[in-house]
Amino acid sequence: MLLCISILAADQPPLYFRCIPCDASRENDLRLFVYSSLDVFDEKATSSRPDQELFLGSLFLNNKFKSYGYLTNTQIKFLAVIDATNPTLKEQDLRALFKKVHQGYSAAICNPFYELGTPIQSRALNALVDNRVD
Amino acid sequence: MPPPSVPSLLGTEFPFNFLHAEIIKYYIEKHEANKAKRAEFLESTRLSEDSQILESDRNVYNHFALRGNPETRIEALGYRVGYALVEKVARDIPRLSTELEKMKFICKDFWMAAFGKQVDNLRTNHQNIYVVQDNKFFTVASLAEGTQYLKEAAIYLAFPAGVVRGALANLGIKSVVQPTIETLPVVKFNVHLHKSV
Numbered sequence: 001m002l003l004c005i006s007i008l009a010a011d012q013p014p015l016y017f018r019c020i021p022c023d024a025s026r027e028n029d030l031r032l033f034v035y036s037s038l039d040v041f042d043e044k045a046t047s048s049r050p051d052q053e054l055f056l057g058s059l060f061l062n063n064k065f066k067s068y069g070y071l072t073n074t075q076i077k078f079l080a081v082i083d084a085t086n087p088t089l090k091e092q093d094l095r096a097l098f099k100k101v102h103q104g105y106s107a108a109i110c111n112p113f114y115e116l117g118t119p120i121q122s123r124a125l126n127a128l129v130d131n132r133v134d
Numbered sequence: 135m136p137p138p139s140v141p142s143l144l145g146t147e148f149p150f151n152f153l154h155a156e157i158i159k160y161y162i163e164k165h166e167a168n169k170a171k172r173a174e175f176l177e178s179t180r181l182s183e184d185s186q187i188l189e190s191d192r193n194v195y196n197h198f199a200l201r202g203n204p205e206t207r208i209e210a211l212g213y214r215v216g217y218a219l220v221e222k223v224a225r226d227i228p229r230l231s232t233e234l235e236k237m238k239f240i241c242k243d244f245w246m247a248a249f250g251k252q253v254d255n256l257r258t259n260h261q262n263i264y265v266v267q268d269n270k271f272f273t274v275a276s277l278a279e280g281t282q283y284l285k286e287a288a289i290y291l292a293f294p295a296g297v298v299r300g301a302l303a304n305l306g307i308k309s310v311v312q313p314t315i316e317t318l319p320v321v322k323f324n325v326h327l328h329k330s331v
Binding site for chain 1: 214218219220221222224230306
């Protein structure tokens with residue numbers, strides 16, 4: 001089950017973070033988990049492969065999170081965190097999800113009213129998370 | 135072949151040329167008007183005995199005390215456009231790992247999507263300078279061939295130079311792009327890369 005999606009760029013505050021509705025402590029755990037996954041991103045970046053994935057089976061408060069990563073050519077990182085206890089989402093689904101996130105991100109960038117580097121507010125991206133929770 | 139997800143400019147060339155010409159005209163006229171206002175303001179303060187800037191004049195003063203010529207403003211417009219456009223064009227292609235791959239991508243796929251054709255010549259001196267040559271650049275394609283309108287054509291390259299700079303910036307390369315013309319419509323872009331050693 002998809003828990004959250006995050007978009008981060010190098011040297012900037014996070015551009016986008018959206019998780020399923022849950023209590024604040026879980027959201028903080030998710031954020032912490034996302035940031036710790038960033039280190040693995042840099043490791044994988046040196047080994048050249050087109051799409052990157054990462055598995056982090058960390059234990060957070062008796063919950064297991066698994067995060068997947070995707071690095072675009074423009075050095076933007078997408079992260080998706082799923083609940084590792086019921087792995088209903090398969091790798092193929094996640095690849096398709098990241099394609100959609102990439103489309104949503106490039107659409108948000110093309111918005112002339114969007115200032116580069118500020119947090120993204122996009123209904124299309126929000127719908128990606130909200131529609132998955134069912 | 136342009137990437138299927140991005141329409142090449144060839145289909146919308148006509149409206150863009152009109153808009154581009156109006157943008158250039160607007161910025162040049164605004165610049166002239168600002169220069170005139172600045173001169174007038176300086177005259178009036180020189181002649182008046184009370185040389186303090188009144189509160190009511192402060193806004194006016196700030197407005198044209200900011201200097202910035204049309205070239206830099208239009209180039210900044212192009213930067214934002216290039217930044218967004220390269221995100222769309224680079225969406226479905228495999229990873230570009232080396233700087234040379236990124237330059238080749240700019241010269242082929244990106245140039246096709248943004249300017250309607252591929253670049254004709256790419257040269258480098260292997261010391262962070264690339265010279266990109268396009269033998270029929272589309273913004274100046276309709277001007278007379280030869281050397282008649284070199285000075286006037288220069289402003290028509292400010293926007294594309296910004297587009298290229300924005301595209302490189304989004305790919306992670308800081309650069310300075312200078313367009314030069316020797317004979318229309320052959321345009322060369324000198325791209326100086328800032329290498330972070």
